[in-house]
Amino acid sequence: MSSLLNMSLGEFNQVLSSKAPAPGGGSAAALSGMLGAALTMMVVNLTVGKKAWEALEDNIKKQINADFAAIQSLNEELAVLVDEDTKAFTKFMEAMKLPKETEEEKTFRAGQMQRASLFAMDVPLKTAEKCLLIMRHQKDIALYGNKGAISDIGVGAELATAGIKSAALNVKINLPSIDDETVKADAVHKIDRILKEGELLYADVMSIVERRI
Numbered sequence: 218m219s220s221l222l223n224m225s226l227g228e229f230n231q232v233l234s235s236k237a238p239a240p241g242g243g244s245a246a247a248l249s250g251m252l253g254a255a256l257t258m259m260v261v262n263l264t265v266g267k268k269a270w271e272a273l274e275d276n277i278k279k280q281i282n283a284d285f286a287a288i289q290s291l292n293e294e295l296a297v298l299v300d301e302d303t304k305a306f307t308k309f310m311e312a313m314k315l316p317k318e319t320e321e322e323k324t325f326r327a328g329q330m331q332r333a334s335l336f337a338m339d340v341p342l343k344t345a346e347k348c349l350l351i352m353r354h355q356k357d358i359a360l361y362g363n364k365g366a367i368s369d370i371g372v373g374a375e376l377a378t379a380g381i382k383s384a385a386l387n388v389k390i391n392l393p394s395i396d397d398e399t400v401k402a403d404a405v406h407k408i409d410r411i412l413k414e415g416e417l418l419y420a421d422v423m424s425i426v427e428r429r430i
Contacts, residue, residue, distance in 0.1 A: 221299050238310070243302030243341045243387040247295050250348035250380030254292035256373035257355055261285045264363040277361055284354035291347050295380075298344050302387070305340045309333040309394075334394035338404060341387035345411045348380035352418040359425040371426035374419055381415040 221229055221240055233240055261281060264270050270278070312329040316322045352374060359370045385408045392401050 221303065222296055239303045239306040240299075241302075241306065242383055243306070243337075243344070244299050246341060246348075246380050246383035246387060247298035247302055247344045249376045249383060250344060250351060251292055251295035251299065253348065253373045253376030253378075253380060254288045254295060254351050256369050256376065257288050257351065257358060258285060258292065260358055260362040260366045260370045260373070263366045264358075264361070267363060269361075269363070273361060277357070280357050281361060284358055287354050288351055291351050295344065295347055298340060298347070302340045302344070305333070305337040309337050330394070331396060334391055335400070338388055338391035338395060341384040341391075342404060342407060345381045345384035345388065345408060348377045348384065349411050349415050349418070351377045352381075352415060352422065355418070355422050356425065359422045359429070364429055367426055367429045371423060371430070374422040374426070378415055378419045381411060385412055 221232075221244060224232070229240075233245065261284070264281070273281075309330070312326065312333040315326040315329060317326050355370060355374055355377070359367070359374075362370055388404055388408050392404065395401050395404075
């Protein structure tokens with residue numbers, strides 16, 4: 218399959234809604250985070266150079282510029298993960314189809330399935346982590362961003378939150394396929410931490426949005 222990001226919106230919608238098992242929820246989670254980042258960047262672009270921007274203190278401008286740079290990087294990284302999640306599922310399905318007639322084949326297949334399962338869990342975990350990082354950089358933009366675009370930073374927060382929650386589901390569904398209990402416990406701990414912090418950050422940003430809207 219060609220890069221999902223090279224498809225038109227209509228093509229992506231069609232392949233996502235088809236009976237093909239991939240792309241699926243993991244790619245959609247990464248796309249959600251990517252769009253949340255893009256909207257947040259848009260708010261900054263609609264802010265810089267305006268009269269209200271020029272009136273801000275230099276340290277605030279510096280912070281917002283730093284937030285923008287970080288979010289721009291995360292936007293690019295999530296774009297890669299849109300495709301990576303589909304690749305991860307494909308690798309798992311390829312491992313499932315490996316022959317298992319002899320003991321040697323069974324051992325090789327089991328090893329390949331474990332590697333594929335770890336990859337399939339790691340990609341949405343990265344997606345959740347990057348969506349959380351987006352949210353860490355949204356507060357000052359919500360506070361000082363162009364008031365006429367304040368709803369867009371709210372939508373950006375909604376999409377980043379959706380990215381976290383959606384990615385978390387994709388982490389959890391891959392856990393039963395992993396044999397290493399330490400790896401599984403670590404993943405559960407990480408995703409729980411990300412979900413909890415994400416809720417707090419979401420509440421902070423949305424309280425600012427509702428106040429300024």
